Amino acid sequence: MWIYEKKLEYPVRVSGCNPNLAKFLIEQYGGSDGELAAALRYLNQRYSIPDSRLKGMMNDIGTEELAHLEMIATMVYKLTKDATPQQLKAAGLGEHYVNHGKDLYYENAGGVPFSVRYIQGKGDPIADLYENIAAEEKARATYQFLIDISDDPMVNDALAFLREREVIHSQRFREGVEILKEAQLHKAYY
Amino acid sequence: MNDTVQAKPQGYYESLFSIQAVEFTLLDLSLYLLTHPMDAAALQQYSQLSQQLKELTRRFEDQFGPLTHRSVGPNPPYGWVATPWPWEV
Amino acid sequence: MTSPVQQMPSQIKSYQPFAGPFDPCPPMKVRVYSTPPHLYLGFQPPGLPQFGPYEALQHGTLWPALYSPWKGVENE
Numbered sequence: 140m141w142i143y144e145k146k147l148e149y150p151v152r153v154s155g156c157n158p159n160l161a162k163f164l165i166e167q168y169g170g171s172d173g174e175l176a177a178a179l180r181y182l183n184q185r186y187s188i189p190d191s192r193l194k195g196m197m198n199d200i201g202t203e204e205l206a207h208l209e210m211i212a213t214m215v216y217k218l219t220k221d222a223t224p225q226q227l228k229a230a231g232l233g234e235h236y237v238n239h240g241k242d243l244y245y246e247n248a249g250g251v252p253f254s255v256r257y258i259q260g261k262g263d264p265i266a267d268l269y270e271n272i273a274a275e276e277k278a279r280a281t282y283q284f285l286i287d288i289s290d291d292p293m294v295n296d297a298l299a300f301l302r303e304r305e306v307i308h309s310q311r312f313r314e315g316v317e318i319l320k321e322a323q324l325h326k327a328y329y
Numbered sequence: 330m331n332d333t334v335q336a337k338p339q340g341y342y343e344s345l346f347s348i349q350a351v352e353f354t355l356l357d358l359s360l361y362l363l364t365h366p367m368d369a370a371a372l373q374q375y376s377q378l379s380q381q382l383k384e385l386t387r388r389f390e391d392q393f394g395p396l397t398h399r400s401v402g403p404n405p406p407y408g409w410v411a412t413p414w415p416w417e418v
Numbered sequence: 419m420t421s422p423v424q425q426m427p428s429q430i431k432s433y434q435p436f437a438g439p440f441d442p443c444p445p446m447k448v449r450v451y452s453t454p455p456h457l458y459l460g461f462q463p464p465g466l467p468q469f470g471p472y473e474a475l476q477h478g479t480l481w482p483a484l485y486s487p488w489k490g491v492e493n494e
Contacts, residue, residue: 142397148349303485307478
């Protein structure tokens, strides 16, 4: 089970109402390399991956991705909460508004709804770990592009935090590959 | 019910930030320990920081209300809905 | 292009992209991509120097050896 903690992993502040930026950030909410995809990917893989350390990795990193999902949601919420329908329309969120109002929705920056096809569970531990390493690098690249295109330094501060977490997760998944390469899993303690 | 959130009392953000800092350190250390379960120094550090987080959390919750269901107090109002949500602070 | 935080090896690599004679836009002479430290570290050795808790939160990692800044492509 999970227990909710009523706080964010990292403080999220925004400089002002900015639906243009919100539209871009939605990529990391419901996009192919976004935080929802990451959380669902890892939490789903944990059942059949060998070795307790790797199960822990899938479980704990998957859980942290939920905290990142909440950070992205907080950014989008704050950047759009006081925007008028006309401002949303000018930002390219008119289609979003007529369908979802001010609700968030699991879609990418282009408005394409989230698809489970974004994630993979191959049932092969090496394939799964390489899938995850690739996912972390793609998410890192997406955060770079978001920082490149963003005009809000306060949002960029939180995006830089999220980008760094992709680096750390990739590091741990790479160590997971090294563990799998050891012949005797239960002896391979470093 | 009025959902307008007033400015936070003195020390709220500082106290919250100190919890976030220690809890984050624990989180990053816990991911490291997954692949380094025999690192005694890291385990020692984890244990010490856990104690520190307990104390920081207790102080925050005494002053500003519960961060988890488990620390809801016995008197009304129900603390879980009386304190702001993370996206509102 | 300004230099990023200097570490060994550099976290930013650059290359000169192809420029054709009939390109519609003025050519970008240099492109960059990120090569963060986890690509080089291997299995993390125990006992690496650490940030304090506040610094760790602000950097997104407990270990300076794994810190990778990104200030935006225009600034890298």
